[in-house]
Amino acid sequence: MDKNFTIGFVGLGLIGGSIAKTIKRVFPNYKIIGFDEDSGTLKEALKERIIDVIADDCGKDFADCSYIFLCAPVQHNIKYLQILKGSIAKDCILTDVGSVKGEIHRKIEELGMEEYFIGGHPMVGSEKAGFSFSSDRLIENAYYFITPTKKVSEEKVKEFTGFIEELGALTILLDYEQHDAFTAAISHVPHIIASELVHLVKDMDTDQGILKQLAAGGFKDITRIASSSPIVWEQISLSNRDNIKKLLCQAKDSLERVIQALDNQDHEYLNHYFKEAGEYRDSVPDSAVGLMEKSYEIFVDIPDEPGTLSTTTTLLALNNISIKNIGIIHNREFEEGVLKIMLYDDASAKRAKEILRDKNYVVYERK
Ligand SMILES: NC(=O)C1=CN([C@@H]2O[C@H](COP(=O)(O)OP(=O)(O)OC[C@H]3O[C@@H](n4cnc5c(N)ncnc54)[C@H](O)[C@@H]3O)[C@@H](O)[C@H]2O)C=CC1
Numbered sequence: 039m040d041k042n043f044t045i046g047f048v049g050l051g052l053i054g055g056s057i058a059k060t061i062k063r064v065f066p067n068y069k070i071i072g073f074d075e076d077s078g079t080l081k082e083a084l085k086e087r088i089i090d091v092i093a094d095d096c097g098k099d100f101a102d103c104s105y106i107f108l109c110a111p112v113q114h115n116i117k118y119l120q121i122l123k124g125s126i127a128k129d130c131i132l133t134d135v136g137s138v139k140g141e142i143h144r145k146i147e148e149l150g151m152e153e154y155f156i157g158g159h160p161m162v163g164s165e166k167a168g169f170s171f172s173s174d175r176l177i178e179n180a181y182y183f184i185t186p187t188k189k190v191s192e193e194k195v196k197e198f199t200g201f202i203e204e205l206g207a208l209t210i211l212l213d214y215e216q217h218d219a220f221t222a223a224i225s226h227v228p229h230i231i232a233s234e235l236v237h238l239v240k241d242m243d244t245d246q247g248i249l250k251q252l253a254a255g256g257f258k259d260i261t262r263i264a265s266s267s268p269i270v271w272e273q274i275s276l277s278n279r280d281n282i283k284k285l286l287c288q289a290k291d292s293l294e295r296v297i298q299a300l301d302n303q304d305h306e307y308l309n310h311y312f313k314e315a316g317e318y319r320d321s322v323p324d325s326a327v328g329l330m331e332k333s334y335e336i337f338v339d340i341p342d343e344p345g346t347l348s349t350t351t352t353l354l355a356l357n358n359i360s361i362k363n364i365g366i367i368h369n370r371e372f373e374e375g376v377l378k379i380m381l382y383d384d385a386s387a388k389r390a391k392e393i394l395r396d397k398n399y400v401v402y403e404r405k
């Protein structure tokens with residue numbers, strides 16, 4: 039792509055900042071024009087050379103952009119469509135990163151902007167907000183939903199999907215309504231339930247905050263996302279309210295059945311309830327790479343000493359085994375943290391296991 043390729047950003051927080059940083063890493067010659075309602079964010083992004091120019095007026099200043107990314111809270115993104123409508127270049131691809139797709143797609147249809155719009159949603163992030171938490175590796179190996187309109191050209195979809203993949207994400211094309219039904223279940227309702235759990239404990243806590251002191255471990259694990267940005271989640275909840283309400287009603291009915299089982303001391307119901315949840319939970323893959331391509335992973339206990347990581351990788355290199363990816367993981371499955379090594383094929387994974395076990399390493403596999 040040519041050197042004058044220009045990309046516009048509205049919102050340079052966690053997600054906008056991360057995508058802009060990734061673009062600068064992968065395509066250092068691309069020019070980025072940024073707009074954010076927070077002037078401190080813009081100054082920071084300019085100082086770090088993530089954006090080249092600050093936009094004063096998104097309408098005029100984005101007129102030469104090849105891509106425009108809307109990365110503000112979902113309902114704020116929608117307000118920019120009208121501003122961009124009159125000035126957007128004919129071949130521009132307009133996209134967003136919002137967690138909900140239906141409301142923005144319907145507005146795009148109403149404004150007749152379908153030939154420009156390809157919705158996007160990186161399925162990755164964190165409970166942290168703002169440019170200072172953004173990273174040029176956040177979207178690497180993450181699923182990235184792409185929801186084109188019916189009227190945007192196939193060439194644009196192909197070009198944009200290719201671009202996101204060059205940034206390191208794994209694209210999945212999806213219809214926008216299906217997207218909102220799926221994300222309500224895997225992201226939006228879990229978010230509300232995590233917040234609800236925190237409210238339960240908060241309401242029961244003493245003035246001295248005894249429960250807060252005691253609520254370590256599992257409680258903190260499952261409520262991490264309750265610390266996310268209130269404005270981002272207020273807007274997600276309202277934007278996807280019908281799907282969310284439907285699932286919350288289902289959850290309410292299911293909780294009623296749990297209450298009934300407690301009243302009836304129904305061992306069988308409760309046992310089955312926990313067993314089924316546990317089995318499904320255990321089958322959820324650890325990372326996005328799992329579904330896209332078969333992964334060949336092994337997990338190795340390594341002593342917490344300097345140099346052990348390089349000894350392990352050298353041992354595999356000496357045996358001509360290439361490592362696709364490597365990292366230390368800490369989670370409840372491996373209490374102490376283990377080294378996760380991803381290999382390119384089954385034969386390499388088997389061979390790596392033999393070599394490491396031969397040298398007395400403890401190696402695990404996930405079934
Ligand atoms: N937080 C997460 O983990 C994920 C969030 N998303 C989506 O990404 C979008 C942004 O979320 P985050 O980056 O997490 O939030 P954030 O709070 O880190 O960043 C939002 C940025 O938008 C700016 N902003 C807010 N209102 C604005 C307006 N009216 N005009 C211009 N700029 C405005 C803020 O100053 C801030 O810099 C949301 O639509 C969210 O649904 C998507 C995937 C993951």
Ligand SMILES: O=C(O)C(=O)Cc1ccc(O)cc1
Nearest residue numbers: 137160161162163164165263
């Ligand atoms: O922090 C986490 O685990 C998240 O789930 C982040 C997240 C938040 C919103 C999204 O639309 C997608 C991912």
